[in-house]
Amino acid sequence: MSQVFNGSVLLPGESGPGLSVSFELGSDFVRLLAGEDELGTWAQRECDVAPAGKGSFSMELGDESLTFTPASPSAFAEAMTVPLQPDPGSRESDDADKPKYDYDAAIDEVIARVMPLREANGHDEFLSKPMLIGIVGTAAVLMVGLVGMSLIV
Numbered sequence: 001m002s003q004v005f006n007g008s009v010l011l012p013g014e015s016g017p018g019l020s021v022s023f024e025l026g027s028d029f030v031r032l033l034a035g036e037d038e039l040g041t042w043a044q045r046e047c048d049v050a051p052a053g054k055g056s057f058s059m060e061l062g063d064e065s066l067t068f069t070p071a072s073p074s075a076f077a078e079a080m081t082v083p084l085q086p087d088p089g090s091r092e093s094d095d096a097d098k099p100k101y102d103y104d105a106a107i108d109e110v111i112a113r114v115m116p117l118r119e120a121n122g123h124d125e126f127l128s129k130p131m132l133i134g135i136v137g138t139a140a141v142l143m144v145g146l147v148g149m150s151l152i153v
Helices: 073-080 103-113 129-152
Strands: 003-010 019-025 029-034 037-043 047-053 056-061 064-070
Touching: 003 073, 019 064, 019 073, 056 073, 064 073, 073 103
Parallel strands: none
Antiparallel strands: 003 019, 003 064, 019 029, 029 037, 047 056, 056 064
16 A cells, blocks of 8 residues: 655755655655656655655655655654655754754644534525524524513512
């Protein structure tokens, strides 16, 4: 059974959002797909992955080099058994003060999983019509009762 990770890739020297791809990790292969087009398939032993920071990973696929930014960096790192961040010893001197945990990637992942509040009936209304009628009816009965009690006393 294989795992699929959606994300984007950039070739060395490229910048911008990159090409949207799916990275498929099989039991003994890795495959890169752009929509319905297969960009390549490699034996898993030909795949070398290292963290590049900010939720991205540098990859060596056979003789190809690229940077892969998955939609879920933590799930990808776990599946590939690599850390989310580069080794602290390999950082440049100006990167030494940055935190080891990639907060930006974690926040992006949480935001991607947030679902809007919806009523169980599937409508955009927070309260369904029967619930609203029940609440207003109960409030009206209570008000009548309170007014009646205040007149008796």
